[in-house]
Amino acid sequence: MTTSPSTSDPLAAALSGRAAPNTGSMSSAPLDVGLLTRLANELFRAGPSTEVASALASPASVAGATSAASLPSPVGVEGIDFTSVPSQPTSIPAPAGVPRPGSLPGGASLPSASATPPVRSLSGHPSPTNIPAEVDLRELLEPRALLGVAGVPASSSTLPGAGAAVEDATFYFLAYATPASKPVAPVPDPWSSPVPRAHVGQPPFDLNRVRRDFPILEERVHGRRLVWLDNAATTQKPRQVIERITQYYEHENSNIHRAAHELAARATDAYEGAREKVRAFLGAKSKNEIVFVRGATEAINLVAQSFGRSKLSAGDEIVLSHLEHHANIVPWQQVAAATGAQLRVIPVDDDGQVLLEEYGRLLGPKTKIVAFTQVSNALGTITPAKRMVEMAHAAGATVLVDGAQSVSHMPIDVHDLGADFFVFSGHKVFAPTGIGVLYGREELLNAMPPWQGGGNMIRDVTFERSLYHSAPGRFEAGTGNIADAVGLGAAIDYITSLGMHNIAAYEHALLGYATKRMAEVPGLRLVGTAPDKASVLSFVLAGFDNLEVGQALDQDGIAVRAGHHCAQPILRRFGLESTVRPSLAFYNTCADVDALIASLLRIVAARRRIS
Numbered sequence: 376m377t378t379s380p381s382t383s384d385p386l387a388a389a390l391s392g393r394a395a396p397n398t399g400s401m402s403s404a405p406l407d408v409g410l411l412t413r414l415a416n417e418l419f420r421a422g423p424s425t426e427v428a429s430a431l432a433s434p435a436s437v438a439g440a441t442s443a444a445s446l447p448s449p450v451g452v453e454g455i456d457f458t459s460v461p462s463q464p465t466s467i468p469a470p471a472g473v474p475r476p477g478s479l480p481g482g483a484s485l486p487s488a489s490a491t492p493p494v495r496s497l498s499g500h501p502s503p504t505n506i507p508a509e510v511d512l513r514e515l516l517e518p519r520a521l522l523g524v525a526g527v528p529a530s531s532s533t534l535p536g537a538g539a540a541v542e543d544a545t546f547y548f549l550a551y552a553t554p555a556s557k558p559v560a561p562v563p564d565p566w567s568s569p570v571p572r573a574h575v576g577q578p579p580f581d582l583n584r585v586r587r588d589f590p591i592l593e594e595r596v597h598g599r600r601l602v603w604l605d606n607a608a609t610t611q612k613p614r615q616v617i618e619r620i621t622q623y624y625e626h627e628n629s630n631i632h633r634a635a636h637e638l639a640a641r642a643t644d645a646y647e648g649a650r651e652k653v654r655a656f657l658g659a660k661s662k663n664e665i666v667f668v669r670g671a672t673e674a675i676n677l678v679a680q681s682f683g684r685s686k687l688s689a690g691d692e693i694v695l696s697h698l699e700h701h702a703n704i705v706p707w708q709q710v711a712a713a714t715g716a717q718l719r720v721i722p723v724d725d726d727g728q729v730l731l732e733e734y735g736r737l738l739g740p741k742t743k744i745v746a747f748t749q750v751s752n753a754l755g756t757i758t759p760a761k762r763m764v765e766m767a768h769a770a771g772a773t774v775l776v777d778g779a780q781s782v783s784h785m786p787i788d789v790h791d792l793g794a795d796f797f798v799f800s801g802h803k804v805f806a807p808t809g810i811g812v813l814y815g816r817e818e819l820l821n822a823m824p825p826w827q828g829g830g831n832m833i834r835d836v837t838f839e840r841s842l843y844h845s846a847p848g849r850f851e852a853g854t855g856n857i858a859d860a861v862g863l864g865a866a867i868d869y870i871t872s873l874g875m876h877n878i879a880a881y882e883h884a885l886l887g888y889a890t891k892r893m894a895e896v897p898g899l900r901l902v903g904t905a906p907d908k909a910s911v912l913s914f915v916l917a918g919f920d921n922l923e924v925g926q927a928l929d930q931d932g933i934a935v936r937a938g939h940h941c942a943q944p945i946l947r948r949f950g951l952e953s954t955v956r957p958s959l960a961f962y963n964t965c966a967d968v969d970a971l972i973a974s975l976l977r978i979v980a981a982r983r984r985i986s
């Protein structure tokens with residue numbers, strides 16, 4: 376083997392299911408043996424006539440083609456006048472449902488023959504399907520003997536972990552996946568479920584079109600269709616968000632607020648336009664109440680360090696709920712240690728609901744801050760946030776609501792909620808990582824000292840003193856994450872076009888379906904059984920380690936989280952150190968839930984046969 380494909384080769388990209396620049400040429404970059412061996416495993420597992428092969432061969436499914444199609448097409452940017460600063464960013468994605476020129480409704484682009492130029496196999500033979508010839512793969516694999524058992528390709532019907540090329544694994548838990556020995560039972564027919572799917576009903580949006588908007592949902596994992604049920608950790612991004620960020624970098628990129636040139640004006644418009652979208656999305660009174668930060672964690676730290684440090688003194692109390700994510704515990708512990716304030720904790724019942732009476736008893740003249748989540752990331756409990764805010768205000772406390780797990784599942788109106796602060800992370804609401812929002816009442820923000828100093832947040836600086844901007848500028852020191860703020864704006868456009876009420880209604884029905892179906896799995900105990908829940912289905916499986924269950928599901932292409940979910944206090948309240956946590960979003964379907972249940976039934980059945 377003398378010629379090596381570059382990692383940007385569409386051939387390797389098509390096989391890996393990863394997007395790659397469509398260069399159409401071969402380069403002399405070093406051979407990525409790890410990648411190709413994994414690809415080979417996929418190929419052999421699937422066999423030539425299986426779904427994998429056909430998916431790879433299909434123009435619509437070839438990653439390279441998808442990638443090419445997902446770039447803003449020249450047609451798509453035609454007609455935009457870049458010679459003047461648009462008052463509304465011209466790059467606002469077409470609302471979902473409005474076909475772009477040259478694309479199918481919903482953003483699915485027509486596969487074009489030219490998007491997938493003929494590629495050569497590794498041995499240099501033209502490959503009509505973008506797949507290396509089997510001979511090439513064998514040649515690559517032979518010396519490494521990575522297949523399941525001495526040259527026998529790992530079969531997709533082996534136990535999770537068996538035959539996996541673990542030495543090439545990049546996921547932390549796969550690195551120590553243990554091979555198992557026995558074949559598993561055939562997958563039970565998910566359609567035989569006693570729970571009728573019908574009651575989930577048709578979502579009030581076109582689910583197929585919506586799913587096509589999320590390119591990653593076509594990804595294949597271990598040869599299986601990806602079933603993304605890790606939405607509480609992070610959500611996937613629609614094409615509209617990806618394209619908006621690309622457009623930003625291709626046509627608008629500049630630092631903001633401080634220059635006299637065209638691109639600075641475009642970038643500033645785009646960034647401030649995103650702030651306005653967030654304002655409208657949250658129902659805030661003014662754009663000045665929206666501070667861009669890295670995420671919910673940074674937002675809470677900002678409030679703790681700025682508001683908390685300046686308001687708290689020895690003997691004061693900070694009230695948190697038992698449900699909190701570490702991000703809404705640790706910053707308060709730090710500020711309590713610095714000021715002499717005390718933490719008080721609102722208990723929950725055995726379903727995971729906050730005990731309002733106990734909460735009422737905790738509130739008093741010493742309570743200065745109340746901080747709690749609107750949806751628990753570990754249990755899914757929806758807290759009675761509005762009532763809790765009212766109770767805190769009646770006691771004279773200032774309230775922070777952690778919306779990290781609520782913004783993507785329900786309509787939010789900060790005005791109606793009454794919270795003084797509300798925080799969320801962009802990546803949990805279909806936007807990029809590294810961008811998030813602190814909402815704060817304007818007069819409160821302006822009364823708070825900045826927590827970081829630097830450029831952008833000052834009105835005037837001498838060596839003797841500095842004068843600060845009012846909010847939000849005073850809390851946005853330095854160059855912010857401009858492009859991802861713009862991406863957040865696009866994500867908000869996207870979900871707003873679907874309608875948050877529609878999303879909430881559909882997810883509610885889907886959660887009900889999933890909850891019922893989980894009862895079919897022997898030994899499964901749901902953790903978090905509050906009647907008011909969103910998205911999260913934490914559970915433990917009798918006789919199984921949670922990580923093991925997560926690994927086994929992964930082998931079936933099903934992504935869930937297994938661990939403590941950065942919420943150790945609430946898990947310990949239930950006598951647990953970890954759970955397995957599937958979590959839903961609006962692009963999930965009954966079929967996703969069925970796949971989860973089928974996989975769990977198979978895992979349980981396999982263990983029973985072994986023991």
Ligand SMILES: Cc1ncc(COP(=O)(O)O)c(C=O)c1O
Nearest residue numbers: 670671672700702752779780800
């Ligand atoms: C309820 C809750 N709060 C805060 C956070 C922290 O979010 P981030 O890590 O995006 O800052 C999370 C993340 O999972 C969360 O679920």
